[in-house]
Amino acid sequence: MEYVAYLVDARFLVGNQAVDAVGATEERREELIRARNERRRIAAQLTTSRAALARPGSLQQNMSRHQESALIGLGGQILVLLKLLLGSVMLLCALSVLLLMKK
Template sequence: MSVSSAMSSLGGRAVEVPLIRCPHCRTRVKFYLSNTDTHEGWLFYKCINGPCGFWHWELEYIVYLVEHRFLNGNEAVDAIGAAEDRREQLLREREERARLAGIAAGIYDRRPSGSPMTKQQADALLCLGREMLLVLKAMMGSFLLLCVMFGISLLKK
């Protein structure tokens, strides 16, 4: 059986996930990267022939491969482990973004009550916060430099 494969990673090593032919129309399955707010960065696998309906998130696709014997033994264990690790990492990153957005919304919130903050708004607020911190550090450095210069001028007299 000839199948293409997609590479994933598990603890720094490559894990191959076979790209099979669609069980409905025999067209090659391809993988894509989601860019929606709720699943940003998630991999999904689908048949390029849209009407046939073969579509799975990465972990569910790997389970499908195991159930239909495209993956066996250590390959199956490694692929499941890599997919679970990747999903957990993406969920942690999404929770962290939500936490930071919640903090930013609590500090500076001019939105109407009940309207959710978009990802772009949260990213803009975080970027603004980083820039403000950089300016404050520069001001503090300038102040310390002036203090040192004033101290040196006093010692010279």
């Protein structure tokens, strides 16, 4: 706004140009205010979510290191089982193709 006022005072902007510049400046200011309010709303939601997780009795505080490592190990074992299952299916497909080719 100050820069637009300077341009109008120095007569770089006159008539409709001055009105357009002031209008555009006001619209931009309103956009910035809306964006700032949206950022504040999101920050407040984040703070609320973090506070809920930090409450006693929440999953984050009740899980021990041992439980975390057990869950990670379980994920690795599931991956191995999935690979074995995929290999078995591929082997069955190959045997089926060979059986069909013999006939």
